[in-house]
């Protein structure tokens with residue numbers, strides 16, 4: 113295992129914001145942390161790469177203890193934090209060259225590595241630009257390039273695509289897939305369910321500092337919701353519970369419509385039942401991770 117977390121806790125004052133998180137991550141695996149704002153994702157990730165000291169528990173990276181063998185552990189990892197923390201006065205190229213020196217990569221080797229990475233993240237044309245001239249999306253690419261300077265075997269990506277446009281997000285996804293194919297372990301936190309579903313081999317769902325569920329995206333969807341859901345407009349609140357009881361399923365109001373999990377083998381029956389009563393406002397679709405999140409946590413990710 114490239115990463116192993118055992119019983120991690122973080123307490124501030126009398127409040128435990130991470131409570132007993134344990135998991136492992138294999139080489140070539142992409143593991144996603146999902147959770148609402150304040151669920152404890154960033155604090156947990158901080159403990160994993162050594163920026164936050166755990167109140168209890170331990171982390172090992174490729175067998176090295178992140179606290180007692182921090183230097184060795186850090187040689188193996190790359191970190192993309194939520195903040196860019198790039199040096200605004202340096203050029204794109206020099207940001208990378210300077211960072212390389214922290215890993216003992218200097219001279220021609222540093223130049224070569226910087227050029228290689230700039231091509232890899234699509235910043236080849238920007239090498240001489242100052243960082244403060246870059247758009248937000250280009251800065252995120254540079255932060256990723258910087259995190260890869262030491263050819264890490266484990267990469268932490270804390271909300272790496274927040275604020276990126278759809279094209280830039282797709283580019284980012286391609287890069288993560290390349291890292292995975294190269295055997296790198298990737299730990300990703302995200303608020304985007306499509307990103308989690310597409311990129312992650314496995315997900316941990318965090319709520320109030322605890323892992324409340326885990327599995328592959330499809331396992332989570334199938335075990336929590338099923339294959340499909342029906343969305344209904346124009347239903348009355350008091351109609352919901354009798355319907356759920358009759359069809360032995362789960363559903364709830366989401367914004368302006370009701371979401372109902374289609375029970376196995378009774379999808380057509382449920383559809384006909386609803387068509388008779390709400391013919392104008394019905395649609396049926398595949399269940400997704402948003403639905404899982406809603407059911408397990410009681411609220412949607414953007415309801416915070």
Ligand SMILES: Nc1ncnc2c1ncn2[C@@H]1O[C@H](COP(=O)(O)OP(=O)(O)OP(=O)(O)O)[C@@H](O)[C@H]1O
Nearest residue numbers: 124129130147148149150151152153154155156303
């Ligand atoms: N240094 C600190 N002192 C006190 N409380 C903190 C500190 N750092 C984080 N917290 C609290 O810990 C909780 C978890 O925060 P954390 O940033 O880990 O959540 P998150 O899941 O990453 O949220 P987001 O999605 O908003 O980034 C929050 O309630 C936060 O206020």
